[in-house]
Amino acid sequence: MSMTIRNFWGWGNEESAFDDQQIGQLRHLVGRQFGGVELTCQAPPTLADLAMPEPRLQPPQSLLPIISTDRRDRASHTYGKSFRDIVRGLEGDYRCAPDLIARPSTEQELLDVLDYASRCGAAVIPYGGGSSVVGGTEPRYEGDWAGTITVDMESFSRILEVDRTSRAAHIEGGIYGPALEDGLRPHGFTLRHFPQSFEFSTLGGWIATRSGGHFATLYTHIDDLVEATRVVTPRGSLETRRLPGSGAGPSPDRLFLGSEGILGFVTSAWMRLQARPEFRATRTVHFGDFFQGAEAVRRLSQSGLYPTNCRLIDAREALINGIGNGSKHLLIIGFESADHPVDAWLERALEIVADAGGSVQASREQTPDKGQAGDWRQQFIRAPYMRDALIRLGLVAETFETAITWDRFEAFHQGVSETVNRVTREVCGKAFVTCRFTHVYPDGPAPYYTVIAPGRRGDQVKQWDEIKLAVMETLIDLGGTITHHHAVGRDHRPGYDRQRPELFADVLRSAKQTLDPDGLLNPGVLI
Incomplete structure (x- = not known):
């Protein structure tokens, strides 16, 4: 079986990147549009080329089994996949690399990481698949932080339960798109949510960013498919009630949909499913x-x-x-x-x-x-x-x-x-x-x-x-x-500050103060 290697500086897998012949064809096509412009191909960086500081944090012995300081691991978790990210990755600029990569496999381990971050004054970045194109996962923020811990949720990757009668499933937030669909296929179901990043993004990331799927009408956003959520915050956990619909006040699920990791981690969710099309x-x-x-x-x-x-x-x-x-x-x-x-x-x-x-x-x-x-x-x-x-x-x-x-x-x-x-x-x-x-x-x-x-x-x-x-x-x-x-991430913040009502920004700040009193989670995003 052939192995795939995730590209640490660019999109997807290294094996799927454009080869020399494809780049040559692309150079010819673009050259016709920009006559007279010289196009030379930049070689990708090697790990040895990267400008990356040593980790500033020393985690306690109890966390070491779930902590990584591997150079490639830190590089892979530095940027998302926007133009700005790819350019800086190609240049080998990894000065803002996270100090530690944490991979908790239980909610208690996640809470332990958050407790450590609070005690040492470290910022925490929730990480799903890292496919953000708006600076949502980059350690780029203001403030006097002792360091950065990126928390990769890939161990939360199970389909916990399938309710065939209600056509719904309880799914952990760190599961990637292909694994999610593979798990639902034997039951005859599909989530029917296929963003362009499907192969390299997770359910929790889709919920946190209000992801849009490939289908063009009706159920276009992940919002329409969420039945209930479970979220871990620095203040503890909360779980919403499974219901087909409710008029009981503002929806708590809607608070976390689009919260982009500033309020907590979506550890699991009940999702509405579809029968597989024939x-x-x-x-x-x-x-x-x-x-x-x-x-x-x-x-x-x-x-x-x-x-x-x-x-x-x-x-x-x-x-x-x-x-x-x-x-x-x-x-x-x-x-x-x-x-x-x-x-x-x-x-x-x-x-x-x-x-x-x-x-x-x-x-x-x-x-x-x-x-x-x-x-x-x-x-x-x-x-x-x-x-x-x-x-x-x-x-x-x-x-x-x-x-x-x-x-x-x-x-x-x-x-x-x-x-x-x-x-x-x-x-x-x-x-x-x-x-x-x-x-x-x-x-x-x-x-x-x-x-x-x-x-x-x-x-x-x-x-x-x-x-x-x-x-x-x-x-x-x-x-x-x-x-x-x-x-929104960090790149769209100037525009978002103008788009959303300022009074709503105050409400969002109040929610963050309640759930994340030390302001650890994804500083600089949304507010």
């Missing part, structure tokens, strides 16, 4: 105008059909991903069901989008694995690896996402696109900006933007920070959200 149908529709495609998606989102896939991809994004020639915008529509054939739903959806001006493609695309829909699915999974390759070529390559109501979308999209193109050209000289819809709702879409531009070696982080600041200000000024599904 019927699927997929088709692709072409549009000559992006706003025409958006209007088709609006009508479809308000039809009550709730397609599982409803991806509007602009022509340039289709081109860079190898699923189009850059002349047409693509709308991928898909349906699935565990109960009944979905052909009638698909046919009605195709009538709706055709009435809006779409050109329906031939019916040979009948599964998510064939045709342009299948090509997109494969590119969606491979996209983070391609992003790493673009960064190695010296490019600024990053994404941001948001959401806006339909009545404001056209002006919003034009305003965002104008700002991003202008600022990126000012900072980088040239710009390649694309857009797609990741999720759609009856009242609005979630646009997802990709920015690719020539970078300056040594200044790439500074370049992106300048672009990002302008993006955040524009999103807020035009009425959008600072993030639809990537969470």
Whole structure:
């Protein structure tokens, strides 16, 4: 059996990274967009190359069995997977590496770690899969801390119980996506939550960041799937009641959904399940105008059909991903069901989008694995690896996402696109900006933007920070959200401070003071 090795500086597994031939093809493709820009490939760092200080903390003998100070382990837990993280990882800059990696396997061990951190004045970072793209797991904060303990929850990885009658399961928070689905498969169930980071993220991380799944309508966020939670805080544990619904005051589960590790650790949760689908149908529709495609998606989102896939991809994004020639915008529509054939739903959806001006493609695309829909699915999974390759070529390559109501979308999209193109050209000289819809709702879409531009070696982080600041200000000024599904972390804090009501920030501070009186957990995130 072949072994996989997690990449300590970049996305995913080392074996899946772009090879020399793939990087060469990518250099040729991007070179055509940025004629005259020299692209040289940066070699990945070795562990010996890393600038990493020695651990500052000396844990007690009782904790040593669950503590690691291994160099690769500390490097792997230093950054998330954003552009800023990959660039600094490639440069070998690990000056902010956590001092200790703790892997508790019981709630008591977790409480012991928190007690030690409180006594020695160390910050604690809850860690699921480490796939944050907003600085959510990086030891980057203000304050006079004695050190940092990153608590990896991977030992909390069991499916504890499956309730077939209620179609729910009690699952520990440290379980990774593939293991979760493998455990549910023999029971005929699925959680049906597949973020792009699925392979490298955990249930607890999904809950803590209000993760968005791959399915484009209806149950798009993990929020909709949580039935009850168990949380360990520095003040102790709490567990909410399993109920299909309740009107008994503010929901305690909602307090921890999206709390990003500042209030406690989600050690387990009861999750609502779905029967595994048996019927699927997929088709692709072409549009000559992006706003025409958006209007088709609006009508479809308000039809009550709730397609599982409803991806509007602009022509340039289709081109860079190898699923189009850059002349047409693509709308991928898909349906699935565990109960009944979905052909009638698909046919009605195709009538709706055709009435809006779409050109329906031939019916040979009948599964998510064939045709342009299948090509997109494969590119969606491979996209983070391609992003790493673009960064190695010296490019600024990053994404941001948001959401806006339909009545404001056209002006919003034009305003965002104008700002991003202008600022990126000012900072980088040239710009390649694309857009797609990741999720759609009856009242609005979630646009997802990709920015690719020539970078300056040594200044790439500074370049992106300048672009990002302008993006955040524009999103807020035009009425959008600072993030639809990537969470806040440390990178989105300036925008989040403007988006959320200040009085609510006071409520959040009060909750943190109650549950985490020493302020140990993930300092600098959210508040």
